[in-house]
Amino acid sequence: MTVSRALKDGASIAAKTRNKIMKAVEDLGYVLDQSAGSLSSKRTGFVAVLVPSINNSNFADTARGLTDALQGSGLQLLLGYTDYSVEKEEELIESMLRRRPEAIVVTGGRHTARGRRLLENAGIPVIETWDQPAKPVRHVVGFSNAEAAASLVRHLHGKGYRKIAFIGGTTNRDTRGADRRLGYERAMTALGLKDARVISFGTPPITMQQGGEALARLIEQWPDVEAAICVSDLSAFGALMECHRRKLQVPKRIAIAGFGDFEISRCSYPAITTVGVHCYDIGRRAGELLLRAIEGERKGQPMAAETIITNYAVISREST
Amino acid sequence: MTVSRALKDGASIAAKTRNKIMKAVEDLGYVLDQSAGSLSSKRTGFVAVLVPSINNSNFADTARGLTDALQGSGLQLLLGYTDYSVEKEEELIESMLRRRPEAIVVTGGRHTARGRRLLENAGIPVIETWDQPAKPVRHVVGFSNAEAAASLVRHLHGKGYRKIAFIGGTTNRDTRGADRRLGYERAMTALGLKDARVISFGTPPITMQQGGEALARLIEQWPDVEAAICVSDLSAFGALMECHRRKLQVPKRIAIAGFGDFEISRCSYPAITTVGVHCYDIGRRAGELLLRAIEGERKGQPMAAETIITNYAVISREST
DNA sequence: CTAGCATTTGTTATCGCTAACATAGCAATT
DNA sequence: AATTGCTATGTTAGCGATAACAAATGCTAG
Structure with a gap:
């Protein structure tokens, strides 16, 4: 002792x-031996975090923000990849809960029925991120992807573009991507631009290369297109490079915009207009929220559900 | 029961x-409750993995390869970020060992004395990756960064370039980056190219932006430079974009090469010559090795130390 | 109907730690 | 010297599962 x-x-x-x-x-x-310690003290020091993917994605930054926020708290991330699948998410939720994490952070607000039930009954703080679910499980740190995409459409409209297209993946597995498309369509309608032009290409998350191929199709299908909004900066970059290859001047002949404010959009030439969504901060603030929630839980005073809406902003650059 | x-x-x-x-x-x-189960059965189902960083780096692919290899084995990754610091690595090794992982995967072969001791005495399989340490702790899955960089130099030399520069970070914290520079210097000497031109800029891992700034310095310092090898594809891309900005034709005026075969080097225009190092495979094969090692450990027949040298290959593209 | 075997269920001890309480030690105060 | 009030150490009893063994049950065959 x-x-x-x-x-x-x-x-x-x-x-x-x-x-x-x-x-x-x-x-x-x-x-x-911390397993033994955890068993005895009923505090594992784990925080489960489920993200769609960690490769070339904003979620890596969110994970980093979380890690930083938890620095020194004695809590450790248990990271899981859902691969943009709610079924896989359900499995992961279950296997994570077996480890008795003190809180769980998931991406998005869509879950399987059982996944949701598991979250609700887990008896630990639950944080949904990167989204603004209609019916949150409990805490939320996110923003409306639809609104963010819509504001990008309005930005382009304000610059005089009218024939604006959207490039994204083929399925709705990536719910954030689907929301962005939805926001695009709504904004187009709201602005009286009837003919939405959507190119769906590749299973999400679509790659740079697929962004390029999608642009090729776009040009073919609607040669008069004036601007393309891509579901992420990566595909936007691919599209931009395809324009280089085809000697299409950006933004003169066609404007390109992305989403996510990856470093690449800042550094590419021309630099890409995008929506900055503070990925790191989402993680950071989720981490801070979670620390408070765990603290409350330990004291036996569970925290009231909290929703933190993070900022986003259109970042206008050379490509539009 | x-x-x-x-x-x-x-x-x-x-x-x-x-x-x-x-x-x-x-x-x-x-x-x-798996903590309780682990305590009793003495099998935690954890595999500790330490990588320098997961953001915009090859290590994300390695982590993914590991995850995939471990799929279905009931083993789960415990991921830690060392931030390219051996001191932080030491801390992480210790905190990971408290969780009683069944194996531990680290990046590189350089550790603090205590870190190394901890690894040696952990009583579990240890795998060092991404490097070819002179004195491995036990298992290795990696390649010689120096040799890989050297072969890139030889490739450029074969294409007729003589005034070849190297762009990298300012410190040796990133040992793989340092090895690449070493390989560059050695190869230059071996080819009889006396005047190595090294630009050190930014703390590793250097960003796209820093790659661009480094290129600017390079041009200023040695206006006659014919080719630049960058420590990673990200900095190479930054350098390439800086060339676009300055209207320097690539590869006519200056050739640019990277390292790592990130997607960006394949998609950028012009596409960037790089060294493909099979990041995903390093993870995958480390995972497979580790499964065998754990199996052996469980049967009481520890596996003999194994060294797997992974392939790399210069991938010649438009930028050189 | 019962021996004999295989399959299924039950018991007990233990993994390595910590919570909670009990005791010992020691200085200051009266 | 006795009392009080600390702080430092010791004791005991779990935490929730599983290993290892023990017992019970079911089934088949003679």
């Missing part, structure tokens, strides 16, 4: 004893 | 009993 106390800080223990213990620990190469 | 049996497969249990239990489980929303 004294050893146990020596190894955590804040316990009252004589300096002499502690030193003796520490020396023994170092000599023996002893490492505390 | 019967419940415990019902919840794992392969146990002999009457179908009727199992169904009854499953129903109760579903009704109660009961979820197994």
